[in-house]
Amino acid sequence: MELELSLGDLPAPVKASTMPAPATCQGEDHDDLALGLRVTATQRADQDNQRISIETAEGEEDSDEACRELPVRASPFRQASSANSRGFDVNAAVPVDGRASIVRSLSPPSMHMEVPVTQGVDEEASEDEDNGGGRVRKKLRLSKEQSAFLEGSFKEHSTLTLEQKSCLANRLSLRPRQVEVWFQNRRARTKLKQTEADCERLKRCCEALARENRKLQREVAELRASRAPYPLYNLNHHLSGFSTVLPAGSSCDATTRSTVSAVSSPGPSPVSTLFPGRPHFGPFTVSHPVLPLCRQPSATL
């Protein structure tokens, strides 16, 4: 059995040290929000879809409550830098094309940030004519701080409630939809890494089994070469430990156990009935490929 898997290295776990320090986004931080987010509720309602305005209307309290559960830190947007690792300044480089606008913060110059405000894409569908039908999807890249912030939240919970979503969106000057999409993509990445790790583990397991298989085949060849007239004694000797390690109810139980019992039983050879047409060496030749899967990996012959 040969499996050819080409997989990358196991992903390094996300280091907690890269995460912002824990805090809440409760009350005291709302000033920060106001600093960075000159996007008022009404403005946001204009930009975003109606669902969002409902969320806002339904309760500041609920939002606060949700925020309390979030690993929300002091607003990362108080920091001056908004350029991400690739040098794209999300908060400055948003083109104004009729669908996007820049809301300028009223905070001091050192804290100035330009918050990109784009309309919900869902709403844009009806505005395609503006671009002659050829709407170009504008894609912003999240800043380091935004990503770190979201990452911290993701560590706490990989899914979001409505309140958590809107709270995060408010904090990060993003649309709830963007937060939602980020979490979806993040879950996808997590799953992908998990799949890669699983594949890697299976690959190693497979290699171990292949080694075991080759080893057993060598032993079979040696036994064949020994020219014993009928090597059942040797087989019984080799199989003597199997009955204790076979997993109960496993799929290989029936085959292997019957094989073992058949081999172990005295009297006329059961070979001809169990394995008609097989070489004269006995059942071990046939059942052998199954055996490695049923034995303890550390078992030695």
Next chain:
DNA sequence: ACCGTCAAATGGCTTC
């Protein structure tokens, strides 16, 4: 300029 990679965004499907 081209290519590969990353990640945001989209649309379809499934689940509850």
Next chain:
DNA sequence: GAAGCCATTTGACGGT
């Protein structure tokens, strides 16, 4: 019907 999942598309960026 809303939300999540998944495959895919798309845009931005870095490396060559």
